[in-house]
Amino acid sequence: MKVWDLPTRLYHWMQAVLFTLAAMSGFNGGGPHITFGLALLSLLLWRITWGIFGSETSRFSQFVHSPRVILLYLMGKYSPKPGHNPAGGLMVSTLLTMLIVQCLSGLALAGWFDNFSFLEGVLDDTFYSIVESVHLLVANTLVGLVALHLAAILIYKLRKKSLVLAMITGKQGYQASVKPDALEFASNLKALVLFVAALSVTIAIVASL
Template identity: 55%
Template sequence: MKIWDLPTRLYHWLQALLFALLALSGFLGTGPHEWFGLALATLVTWRVLWGFFGSETSRFHQFLRSPKTVISYLKGEHSHHGVGHNPAGGWMVITLLSLILAQCFVGLSMGGYLDPYVHDDSLLYDMDLLIFLHATFAYLLLACVVLHLSAITIYNLRGKSLVKAMFTGKQPKLVSTVRVFFRSNARAGFLLATIGGLVSVFLYPSFT
């Protein structure tokens, strides 16, 4: 059964690649770290909007569950038989997206990309605070990635290949009577191009 559309799968792997490049360039102090950050900021903004206007399994309302449901799921008291993210996985998506957005915002502030849009007395000019936040978010993201990879490993040991599904978009063993609707790839492409254009327009003064 198909559960993931192409835009969501592309986002997942491009996010993983850019995060790895950002982590390496950031901790080693080499490479075009800022350009990787700008690319990730554009990408994650696209994913957030796709969470409202995209395919069913990509929408936030489809996979967000109450904290009580998440706790019950982790205790093994709640079974997940639906399509898409399980209750715990859904909140991991939100956590990662929130941290990435915060990290990108801090990085843009550090790089001076937001200077034309903030007051001179703003906390966004407190470089010590920005450096502290940038480092803190980096380590929190690494911790989330480790937790995410650990969960994937556990699911693989249980015979559920989440990695393969994110490549093919299909979960072969999943049988559901619910019909999943998918938005067109053209819509996703238009949305990404629009976001990329807006990022270029608003941040252009800092490029020159």
């Protein structure tokens, strides 16, 4: 049955590519690192809005669960709905949060916060030293999370459940308890409008740098 819409699948693969490029250019100290970071920021803004206004399986309300639900799932005592299971939802939430922190710290290092006069008393050498340390720490943490994510994909593959194929085709194995037409999918036009809005925000940020 169809589980993932086209916008979510496009986001997933574009995020993977842009994060790889941003990480490589950042750790190597060369290449258009800031450009990759800004492109990633646009994607994140798009994903955040899609998590609110998008398709059912893409919404935060579908995959953000309490620690109790996550624990019950890991113990095999919780049957997840189509889409991200509680553990997968935790990974998605963590990755999004860390990527947002990374983009914000990157904007701070690029001088964007200098536009806010009320922050003048905070933006000193100590502040930027802390932000630089956070940026590096989060970068290394993200690499570790990606490795953990890939390991989970391999485990599911060994269990005859291809998460990669599902993120390409949008389809997962049919669950008898769920009707094929039971899921709600938002239109691609809405996704495009939200993407243009997210891109506009990033363009405004670039113009202020």
